Amino acid sequence: METNLSRRGFLTGAAVTGALAAMGLAGCAPQVSAEGNAKAADTGAATSWRDKPEMPTEFIETVDADIVVVGAGNGGLVAATTAAQNGAKVVVLEKAGAIAAAREAIGALNSKLAPDHKVDVPTLLNHANMTQSGDANMLMYKTWAERSGEMIEWMADTLGPKGMLFPFEWHAPDDEHAYYPAMCYNPCIGEYNPDGPNYNAYAHLSVLSDVFTQDLGGEIRFECPAQQLIVDEAGKVTGVVAETEGGFIQVNAAKGVIVCTGGYGANNEMLADLAPGNSAWCALRDSVTETGDGIRMALWAGAELEAGGACMIWNRAILPDGFEFNEDRMGGDIFLPGSQPFLHVNVNGERFMNEDQCYPMSYAAGANQPRHYSWIVWDGNYWEDIAQFDTCGCSRLYPAPSGTAFNADVYDCEAMSKEHLDEFWLNPRLEAGTLKKADTLEALADLMEFDADQKATFLATVERYNGLVAAGEDTDFGKPAYRLSDVETAPFYAARIGGELLVTIHGVITDVNSQPLKGDGTVIEGLYVCGNDQGGFYPHNYPSNFTGINAGRVATFARIAAKHALGVA
Incomplete structure (x- = not known):
């Protein structure tokens, strides 16, 4: 395997397939497009995502395995490799044409x-x-x-x-x-640079896939979406029905089926039904193949879905002039600086929150304002302010002390610097007109399309905010002093910020072995649900100050599931 990726190689690989579209929860993960790959089963006139289709009666192939894994991502590949290392025959069913790529966290x-x-x-x-x-x-x-x-x-x-x-x-x-x-x-x-760049990130799932298939003899069937589970008369899951280009196949699982299909972020019907308030005000969506397959199959087998309807939503969608929110949750552009805790005002020029929030909380605060977005505002000292903010995880724009953090932009893996920030994030949005820039606050307010009253309110808000910064205490909303920054030095900047839907993060109720529970509290034998299909962690919100928690919990419970299915301690 190539172990020294150049910047050019990186940008023609993971970045093109999604580095600017989806770096994250699956550990900030760029997703491989499955357009034309994910086939829907024509087995019944289902009218709702809740309706179970008819079981096919004809199969072009029957496959026997010990473990069947549905989904070749952060959870699926960990489960598959763990099982294969313990001597199991493992078949992985993946609806897309390639494995997912994952961020490093x-x-x-x-x-x-x-x-x-x-x-x-x-x-x-x-x-x-x-x-x-x-x-x-x-x-x-x-x-x-x-x-x-x-x-x-x-x-x-x-x-x-x-x-x-x-x-x-x-x-x-x-x-x-x-x-x-x-x-x-x-x-x-191959190489890690403690000060960045780190073009050699985003490879661990590819290497894990090679270990599984080449070293351990495992099998991944691509463009082979699972359609439903096979359940025997006792209620035990014994296999999976999947669809290929030529027809349906039956994959029998002697010891267990492990489902890790990434939630339902690409299913508009499920979003409208289960997470309407959480997801409605997004202008970008990173889910591509995640149409709720695993959750639906588990529910049809008798599992329960936890309440909550949570989504992981970044405060990183920069909105163009005249933008209208839509069912597809698209039309914005990704803008990493949107996650910095600069001043936010609503469309009336009013400050409305402590801007030092987890990504989904910041998004939600803006979504609850008039027109469901907010303006982020900063001044010419933004680089010094970003250094002072010292944000962590994938929002980091200023390098931490050498060796203590990833210290590369998570979207192109370049080293962090003001020059990179300007070149990669600010200047293209200035050219597109989505980022506003002016030499005076009055001129900035005009670019923000405020009327006279809104403009007066905005100017008064900035004056009030600057006073709080000077005093070193936010007596209005309680933002920590080290994340206060004045707006006094020209030039001045503003951008409309909406939500970027990464993935859904509530799921099927399971026990600690990843076995889904029925309504009476008993487990569904033979079935395991992991990843963003699994509940228990985030029924309402994603704690983004726990850097890497989602990829970590996905891999941990997938490994637990594989070992439990095989009876391995």
Whole structure:
């Protein structure tokens, strides 16, 4: 395998297929387009996503396996490789034409790979539960916390011989109220540059796929979407019906079916039914193949869906003039600086929140304002302000001390600098007209299309905000002092910010072994649900200060599922 990707190679690979469209929850993951690949089963006149289609009666092939995995992504490839390493015959069914690509962030706690960084688990559990209004399953969080270290050690043992490195990210802002638990690993193939660039990121799933197929003899069937589960008279799942170009196939699973299909972010009907308020005000959508297949199949087999309807939504969609929200949740452009905690005002020129929020919370605050978006505003000192903000995870734009963070732009893997920020993020949006720039605040207000009253309110808001910054205390909304920045130095900038829907993040209720539960609390034998199809973690919100948690919990529970299905300790 090529282990030294050039910038040109990176930008013609992962970036083209989605690096500017979807770096993230599946660990900030660029998704491979499946247009023309995902075939719908013509087996019944289903009128709703909830309706189970008729079972096909004719099959062109029957395949026998120990473990069948549905989905070749962060969860599926971990489950498949784990099972194959334990001697199982494994078949993976993937609806797209290639495996997913994933960002480097994998969250794991208290691993031997980072012995100097210990996280207090009860503190983390309680913080996480507060982000979910008390509705998270703490047994699920506790299981991830206690077993994610073993998962990342296994991944390093499996991929290390192939040249994969696992640098650890632990930098956090110097603020007693900031809670950023040290938990993020950033795999790079062949070489890691602690100061960036890091073009060799985004490769661990490709290497894992090679291990599974080439070293362990596993099989991935691409363009082969699963349609429904095979359930015997006792209610046990014994296989999967999938569809190929030539017809239906039956894949029997002697020891278990593991479903990891990524949620339902590409299914408009499910979004409208389950997450209308969460997702309606998005101008970008990164889900492509994630049409709820795994969740629907599990529900048809008797599983329950947790309440909540949560989506992971970034505050990173920059909106053009005249933009109207639409069912497709498209029309904006990705804009990483939208996640910086600069001043936000609504369309009436009013400040309305503490801008230091998790990505979905910031999005939600803007979505609840008139016209469902907000303006982000900053001045000519933006680089110094960004350095002071010291944001973490995939929002980082200013380099952390050498060796303490990924220190590369997560969208093109270039080293972080003002020049890169200007060239890659600001100047193209200025040219497109979506980013506004003016030498005076009055002129900026005109570019923001404020009427006279709104303009007066905006100017008064900025004056008030600058006073709070000068005093070092936000007595209006309580934003921490180190994330306050005045708007006094020309030139001045503004952009409309809406939501960017990455994935859905609530799912099927399972036990800690990833087995889905029926209404009576018993498990569905033979079935495991992982990844963004699995519930328990984020019924309401994504805690984005837990860098890498989603890719980490996906991999951890997928590994747990494979071992449990095989009876391996």
